[in-house]
Structures are given as structure tokens and as C-alpha cells.
Amino acid sequence: MQRRYSRPVILGNVQVGGGAPVTVQSMTNTDTRDVRATLDQIHRLVREGCEIVRVAVPDLQAARALKEIKAGCPIPLVADIHFDYRLALAALESGADGLRINPGNIGGRERVAAIVNAARGKKVPIRIGVNAGSLEKDLLARYGGPTPRAMVESALRHIRLLEEMGYREIKVSLKASHVPVMIEAYRLLARQVEYPLHVGVTEAGTVRSGTIKSAVGIGALLAEGIGDTIRVSLTGDPVEEVRVGYAILKALGLRQRGIDLISCPTCGRTCIDLERIALEVEERLSWVDKPLKVAVMGCAVNGPGEASHADVGIAGGRGFGLLFRGGRIIGRFPEKDLVDALVREVEKILQEKNSS
């Protein structure tokens, strides 16, 4: 896959763009003023592999709380600012590694300039976050609504504004909840600028529908080489956003992390409770962060073939299953012991990897 060239920007110790791996980010949904709750959530996100985290900064108290959050935050911390430029200045004072602003609602050139100057002094990148739901009125009137062209023009306006101030540490996002609009907007902008793109479908919905929309929208762009960092937006626990983010990247072969589970859909040949087995395997191996391919197959037709391509796998029979490792059968277990046997084998592989 040929990835689009983008200028690198650095947030804390993480590079976005410039050929760096596509990063997975998320946003906390705690009250940012509650430092303990926010840090607890950040640590849960980090355990899932989150690489950049954004927090909402709705008032000065939240902006000040960032200082303590930053002190306990092991990954780059981005402050999400709307309307009040003073919040951006306070967030920078507190040590934010990145800012997300919509320069259109910050209140005029001078205020944007104040933010840019402070960000420049601290070498902090700014994400221009265009959202189809909050486009400028003149663009909505000219384009007849939040079209991809209207979104791109809004982004270009803000990009030019920052460029006129000599600032190029920029990332851009063009989020819409309508997937075809979002895809087209990113495609159009990707041809016109070299800034790294933060890709996401906004207000994508609950875990189930949001996962599908995000996989289609983000996945389509990544498959074309567009996108440097992704955020899956889900109504629910943000930890799920990180899991889905990695699942999208793994599906495209862009990142590897944790278990890549291959399981068959089951059919009339299946003689074991494969759904239960697959769910249990997924659950019991969810803590693994090393890349490992695990196959859970229902029968002897495709089972041995798939299982033999995986690091470890099982192929079901009638009331029993075969355990494979690296293409070789290493055991035959009754159905009730199969998951235990598989998990033991995975633990063994991980131990061997750690000691090698």
C-alpha cells in the first residue's frame, strides 16, 4: 500500500505523519476537572494501546487540571478547545502536547495569533478540526450545506490563516457523521496539502453501528494511503474506540497488536460449540499485546488449513478438537478442555518470545 506523503509533526514523543506508523488515539469522556477519574481512564486507554489522548477543556478549571493530568499521563495529551482562546493559552501553560481547535470559532485573527504564538514557543502542533456540524455560515450558503467541498474550503481557510502566521505544525481533520461525505472531503484535501491527516467519522454512533461506520470510512481512506492518525468515535467506553482502531489497522495490515483471531462462521458440519469457544478465546486473550494469529475453526474441512497458517489454532471434531501450533498437530483434547489447552499454548509462545 502506497501511503500519501505528509509532513511530520511531533506531539510529545510521538510522530504523526512523515511515514510514521498510523497512530491510534482516543478521547476521554470523564470530567477533565476530575483529575483522578481522567487519569484512571487514560491509563485504561494506554493499556489497550492508545498512543495519543485528547481531553475536553470546557473551562479554566479544566485547563488548569491539565497540569496534574499531564504529570501522570504516559502518552501525548491533546487539549480540545472551542470558543475561548484563553483556554488554549492556559492548556499550553499546563503542558498540553497538542491543541485541537476550530479556528473558525475562536473569535478572530488576533486571538488565533495569540494561540499560534504560544504554541510556537512550546513547539506544540495544532489540529485544525473541521466538523460538518459547525461549518461557517457563508460556506453553508455557498455550497448549499455541509458538502465535502465546503468542508475542504473551511479547512483551507484555517490552514492559510495559520500559514500566514508562519505556522506549519498543523494536522487537519474533516469529520462528518455521513461516511461518503467524510471520505470525499479527506480525498479532496489530501490532494491539496501535505499536512498529516487525523481521520475519523464523527458522532458515529453506538459501539455496534459506530464500529461499522468507522471501519468503512476510516478503512476506505487508509486503504487509499490517506490518514496518519485515527480516532474511532463511539458512544460508550472509549477503551472500545482503541480496540476498534487497532482492529481497523490490523485488518489493513498497517499495524500489528494483540490477537488476530480467525474464526469460521460455523455451518452444518460444525459439531462443537464454536461460538462459545471463539468468544471465550477472544475474552481470555484480550490482554495479549504481542501480535499473534489464532485460528478457531469448526471442522476438519478448512480447519486444519487455516489453523496451520496461524501461530496456534484449533479445529473442531465431534466433541473434541485438534490443537495446532505452527502448522503441526500438537494435541487432541475433549471439547471442554480445548480453550484451556489453547490459552496454555499461547502463554507458552509468549514466554518463549520474551526469553528469546
Ligand code: SF4
Ligand atoms: Fe463449516 Fe468447517 Fe468451514 Fe467452519 S471450517 S464453516 S465448520 S466447513
